[in-house]
Amino acid sequence: MAGSIPVSPTGKSAPTGPAPGRPPTGSLPTRSTSPWAEAWRRFKRHRLAYASLWLLGVLVLAVLLGPLFYKVGINSIDFQARLASPSWTHPLGTDDLGRDLLARVLYGGRISLAVGLAAMLMAITVGVVIGAISGISRGWIDAALMWVTDLFLSLPALPLLLLLIFLFRDPLKVAFGPEIGIFILIVLVIGGLRWMPVARLVRAQFFSLREKEFVEAARALGASVPRQVVRHILPNSLGPVIVAGTIDVAAAIIAESTLSFLGLGFPPDIPTWGRILFDSKDYLDIAAHWAIFPGLAIFIAVLTINFIGDGLRDALDPRRVL
Amino acid sequence: MGNYVLRRLLILVPSLLGISVVLFTVLALAPGDPFEDLATNPNVPPEVRMALRAQFGLDDPVWTRYLHWLTSMLKGDWGFSFVSRLDVDTLILQRLPVTLAVIGASQIVALMIALPVGILAAVRPYSWFDRIASTFAFIGFSLPTFFTGLLFILLFSIKLDWLPFVFRADLSETGWRWWWEHLRQSIMPVMVLGLFQGASWMRYVRSAVLDVVRLDYVTTARSKGLNERAIVLKHVVRNALIPVVTLVALQMPAVFGGAIVTEQIFRIPGIGSLLIDSILRNDTPVIMAVTFVFSALVLLFNFLADLLYGWLDPRVTYR
Numbered sequence: 001m002a003g004s005i006p007v008s009p010t011g012k013s014a015p016t017g018p019a020p021g022r023p024p025t026g027s028l029p030t031r032s033t034s035p036w037a038e039a040w041r042r043f044k045r046h047r048l049a050y051a052s053l054w055l056l057g058v059l060v061l062a063v064l065l066g067p068l069f070y071k072v073g074i075n076s077i078d079f080q081a082r083l084a085s086p087s088w089t090h091p092l093g094t095d096d097l098g099r100d101l102l103a104r105v106l107y108g109g110r111i112s113l114a115v116g117l118a119a120m121l122m123a124i125t126v127g128v129v130i131g132a133i134s135g136i137s138r139g140w141i142d143a144a145l146m147w148v149t150d151l152f153l154s155l156p157a158l159p160l161l162l163l164l165i166f167l168f169r170d171p172l173k174v175a176f177g178p179e180i181g182i183f184i185l186i187v188l189v190i191g192g193l194r195w196m197p198v199a200r201l202v203r204a205q206f207f208s209l210r211e212k213e214f215v216e217a218a219r220a221l222g223a224s225v226p227r228q229v230v231r232h233i234l235p236n237s238l239g240p241v242i243v244a245g246t247i248d249v250a251a252a253i254i255a256e257s258t259l260s261f262l263g264l265g266f267p268p269d270i271p272t273w274g275r276i277l278f279d280s281k282d283y284l285d286i287a288a289h290w291a292i293f294p295g296l297a298i299f300i301a302v303l304t305i306n307f308i309g310d311g312l313r314d315a316l317d318p319r320r321v322l
Numbered sequence: 323m324g325n326y327v328l329r330r331l332l333i334l335v336p337s338l339l340g341i342s343v344v345l346f347t348v349l350a351l352a353p354g355d356p357f358e359d360l361a362t363n364p365n366v367p368p369e370v371r372m373a374l375r376a377q378f379g380l381d382d383p384v385w386t387r388y389l390h391w392l393t394s395m396l397k398g399d400w401g402f403s404f405v406s407r408l409d410v411d412t413l414i415l416q417r418l419p420v421t422l423a424v425i426g427a428s429q430i431v432a433l434m435i436a437l438p439v440g441i442l443a444a445v446r447p448y449s450w451f452d453r454i455a456s457t458f459a460f461i462g463f464s465l466p467t468f469f470t471g472l473l474f475i476l477l478f479s480i481k482l483d484w485l486p487f488v489f490r491a492d493l494s495e496t497g498w499r500w501w502w503e504h505l506r507q508s509i510m511p512v513m514v515l516g517l518f519q520g521a522s523w524m525r526y527v528r529s530a531v532l533d534v535v536r537l538d539y540v541t542t543a544r545s546k547g548l549n550e551r552a553i554v555l556k557h558v559v560r561n562a563l564i565p566v567v568t569l570v571a572l573q574m575p576a577v578f579g580g581a582i583v584t585e586q587i588f589r590i591p592g593i594g595s596l597l598i599d600s601i602l603r604n605d606t607p608v609i610m611a612v613t614f615v616f617s618a619l620v621l622l623f624n625f626l627a628d629l630l631y632g633w634l635d636p637r638v639t640y641r
Contacts, residue, residue: 028331151340153572154624156616159580159597163613164348166601187603195358258579261468262586262598276470281587285480295469303464310460321479 009064049311052304059301063109072103074271088287093289095279104271105294111272112253113301116185119252121170121190127198134199135206136229146203147198157193161255164189165264178267186265190255198244205237224297239316246309250302257298273298330628334621341617342392345531345610350384390479395614401607405600410611414593421592424511425581431516432523437519437559438528444562445554455524462521467514467580471587474510485510489590508578511584518580519573526569530562571627574620 034039044050076099084248086093089101131264134145165185172181210233218232259265260274268275273294329430408528429602439459443452450507486507495503534540535558582594589595593612600608 029390070392147340151337151344154337154617154620155344155577156578156613156620158575158582159613159616160345160348162582162597162601163345167348170572206456250464257466258468258583261583263603264598277442277468277472282475284472288476288480291469294473295466299465302466303460306460306464320348 013015016215039067039315043311046307046311046314048167049307051074052307052311056304056308057307059109059297059304060113061204063106063113064225065302067103067104068206070103070106072100073270074103074107075099093287093293095276095283095287095290101276101290101293104276105273108270108276108294109301110177110270111183111266111270111296112256112274112298114189115183115256115272116249116253116301116305119194119255119282120248122187122243122244123194123248123252124198127195127244128241130195130200130203131199131204132229135203136210136225142203145199149199150255153196155193155253157257161193161259162262162264165259169264179270182199182266182270186256186259194251195249196246200239201240202237205240209233209236239289243309243313244260244318246305246312250309251302253305254299256293323337326632327629330625337620339619340532342395342614343388345613346384346388346391349606350387358441391610401606402522402609403600403608405603405605405608412577413596413608414611414615417591417593417596420590421581421585421594423593424508424515424584424590425577427508427512428515428519429577432519435516435520436523436527440456440524441559441562442533442556443524444528444535452528456528459521459524462517465518468587469584469631470517471510471514471538471540474514475587479558487588489588499633507588511588511590514584515577515586517576517581522573523566523570526566528594531558533565534558534562560634564631566626567627567630567634569619571624572629574623578619 093101095101095104130145130149134142134149168184168185172185175181176184210228213227214233218228223232230291255273256265256272257277260272261278263278264273268279276294277291277298280287280294284291332626348454397613398411400414402409406413439455443449443455446452475487478485487510489511540553540557542555544550548557581592582597584590585592585594587596593615596608597612597616599605600612
């Protein structure tokens with residue numbers, strides 16, 4: 001076993017690595033690489049994932065810094081250049097009001113990526129909490145929480161998403177303003193409907209970890225249950241959670257774009273990637289570029305995130321020799 | 323066997339009840355009011371509005387409304403649409419066959435892609451075929467259905483002019499011509515959904531076959547001198563399909579989500595587009611009923627997966 005990544009309990013012969021954040025004082029690991037450096041070495045072996053990381057990095061930088069250098073307003077209307085094809089003045093062309101698409105795609109990227117990250121954090125938090133409670137407690141608490149999890153798993157996510165957005169859109173808009181209100185709502189709803197796989201993963205990890213010797217040792221030393229969970233079990237079950245979280249970012253971006261594409265996401269004056277596609281779909285025959293560039297942006301973001309998730313899965317799985 | 327089916331059916335009941343509670347809570351918490359239009363309409367006197375509210379029980383406490391709604395749902399009385407003045411169940415029954423046909427056809431397409439490609443990729447892991455197939459699978463499920471739909475329309479309808487991009491339920495042709503037109507207009511929605519599902523299932527099939535193909539009983543079969551084809555098809559695939567069935571059943575909510583999007587792009591008159599129309603028009607009874615039908619369909623597919631599971635794996639006994 002080359003990798004001594006202490007995140008997965010499944011490899012029974014390999015638990016030699018120290019738990020992150022609490023190295024045992026007695027035995028030193030034979031090589032002085034930290035677990036994260038080792039994971040990074042293994043991650044780089046997955047060439048597509050490594051390339052994806054760079055591509056995604058470029059995309060994120062462009063979205064974050066682009067508007068600082070490319071100073072064209074997202075709502076500056078120019079009827080002289082309606083539905084113009086890509087050119088030097090408008091690198092990605094313009095839409096039906098002559099608004100510059102590069103500026104809109106860059107701006108929309110900020111929202112799409114922010115929604116993806118925030119919804120992922122929400123899903124992970126809820127999932128870890130529910131999974132941890134369920135995994136550490138036996139009996140009816142576990143049974144009840146898992147019943148709720150299974151119930152949520154069989155809810156049809158998109159219809160419910162549409163329903164919730166529609167019902168709660170206006171009050172939140174009034175309370176927090178149109179942009180922030182919708183952002184909060186979309187993040188809450190997407191995150192609230194995606195925590196179940198994480199909860200199940202964490203619970204399964206807890207079931208196997210809580211019987212392991214090091215947890216038993218901690219228990220014998222008198223560690224309280226919260227301490228056992230937070231210091232010993234949780235850090236060791238993070239590997240699959242990190243992978244699931246990465247994939248969740250991609251899923252959340254798709255979910256947000258789907259909502260916007262159905263006309264139920266952000267308000268029309270905020271150009272998210274899905275919203276630009278929604279606006280463009282009636283002009284496919286005369287202005288194909290309008291649909292293709294935001295669609296490509298979604299595709300590249302989602303594809304690279306999925307590849308990175310795949311690479312992380314390989315890197316964080318100690319059973320795989322890389 | 324009959325006993326097993328009955329038991330699985332009984333497990334469905336609390337799940338359905340749970341889903342109905344969730345849906346009803348969401349609706350009860352929401353601030354929207356179906357009588358909002360009447361409230362702002364100066365021609366409707368407040369007394370009439372109040373009487374209507376009382377007649378429809380909108381002023382009762384939440385749990386009475388829930389029980390009332392549940393009992394009438396069970397009696398088959400699903401209410402009528404505020405917008406089209408039709409009974410909700412007739413409205414849904416009109417729309418449901420199209421949705422089921424599109425979903426069913428796309429699932430068949432997905433299986434026809436996922437099974438052979440996944441098995442071939444797993445039999446020769448890390449070969450060129452495997453690499454190319456896996457890369458295409460990643461591309462396939464990273465392309466959101468709404469974007470593939472638009473790309474298909476752009477390519478096949480606008481550039482090549484081969485296929486119509488608006489789905490018409492009222493085709494004027496008859497006989498073979500009708501079937502032909504129907505096929506032509508169904509190709510794009512079915513392929514959009516099928517390719518997306520096929521891509522993600524291919525990865526499930528691949529990893530499931532990879533897990534099974536190393537087991538001892540496969541080596542035994544090989545040392546008995548069975549030919550490779552029989553080993554893979556009769557011995558490996560049947561066992562590998564067991565986890566795949568579970569994963570496919572868990573994917574059903576996503577399939578319905580994809581169906582809503584495709585119905586919206588190609589303007590297919592199914593229950594997905596019915597849902598979106600009624601959401602945009604604040605048509606509460608239809609929204610509730612359609613969401614509930616979607617949930618029931620998900621549970622139904624999980625139930626079918628359970629039955630299939632028992633058939634594939636004799637170790638799962640029908641007790």
